Amino acid sequence: MKQQVLVLYLATSALDAQVVGWSRYDGTGRTEPTAGDGDEPPYETGVEALRDGWRLFQASQLIPPYPGHEYDTSFMKHEFFFEKMS
């Protein structure tokens, strides 16, 4: 059994929010996803990925901004890791 990983970045912290970014890593070696290889997300929402058989195994925590840095923007905030075994 080899692991395939799908990372979805969502518009809010809700799993049924719209996908705004995505990455894939393929432990089977059948595909070689890379930066900038597609303009259309694989799913419209995180829940849509669940319905297609992806298992959620990690989600971003909600961490309050550090004092004095409330208006800073940085990494994607709402990151969800999914897996499939094949």
Next chain:
Amino acid sequence: MRTTLLTSAQVAGFVAAGYLRLDGIVPDELNDQAIDVLEAGIPRPPYGTPVTQAYPEGSFARRLIELPAVAGALHSLVGPDPTVDHHAVHVREPHNGHAQPLHADAIIDTRMDAFDVQLMYYPREVTADMGGTLVVPGSHLRRINESDTGRYQNLRGQTRLTCPAGTVMLLHHGIWHGGRRNDSDVRRYMFKIRFNPTVPQVRLWDTSDLDDPAVLAELGRRFPWYEQATGRLEVHNRVRMWRALTNDPSFDVEYWTTRVNNRPGRVA
């Protein structure tokens, strides 16, 4: 030297997106010489060398940056007499299987009231399968360090550059970008120069259209990859940058920046 300054709406577009595209503005005469010049290599000046010393009069690089459209855009963004931080020739071989991880150049750079500009020049047409530079519009104000963003492969609204020969892009130093995989049979060339300002970057462009509604429209743009809430902070941070560039501390897009700074009777 004749220049063509940018309009306020164009500079606002740069503040929002983090880059400006000048498609096909370099004449074929220069594009035709470019490959030989880039293959031969352009001597790299020490960091912080004035343009006039870095590139002798009549040299390829000097002629490129003295094209009126390029000179005008550079003057509008970094001002007169910038220094050359460094330059590099990027060549992506045919069927080169590795994309660069998404990154911002150099190290984390939090300047809000000053910025460097990176010129990227494409002497040949870049087609979809040639792996033109991946650029994420509106990413330049996010505080990240170099390739810490390498985990992100695709973001909605990303630009996978395709362009005609002779295209120049001018990018804010913080923009997220990366060279993509070249799946074609053709070598891809790009020449990059980073410019440092030597004057305050305040009202350096043609400001006669400062009150044009297009300025507000540009500064209020959302990009498809923005999270709902963080997208508001992007607009707030652009307002801070626009206030610095125009020396107008009362400017706002919505009322967000004004509201959160309203503390009657308190000293900042």
